Amino acid sequence: MADKEHVYPEVGEALRKAREDAGMSQDQLAESSGISRITISRIEQAHINPSFRSLEALAQGMGRKLTISFDALDE
Secondary structure, three states, rough: OHHHHHOHHHHHHHHHHHHHHHHOOHHHHHHOOOOHHHHHHHHHOOOOOHHHHHHHHHHHOOOOOOOOOOOOOOO
């Protein structure tokens, strides 16, 4: 199990929002992405960090593209 200090809840929140915006259940996303529903749930609940490869599969399963940005910190 991942150390809670090293799990990023914003990743799970972003996944949940994207999944809901796509009108998909966790089961539907699991089917279309090849990532298990349990893993999707654990990511959304900030129990684990997904690999980049998993994030790519999840994005494709929702018909989306994965983007990463390095935004400037608000001062």
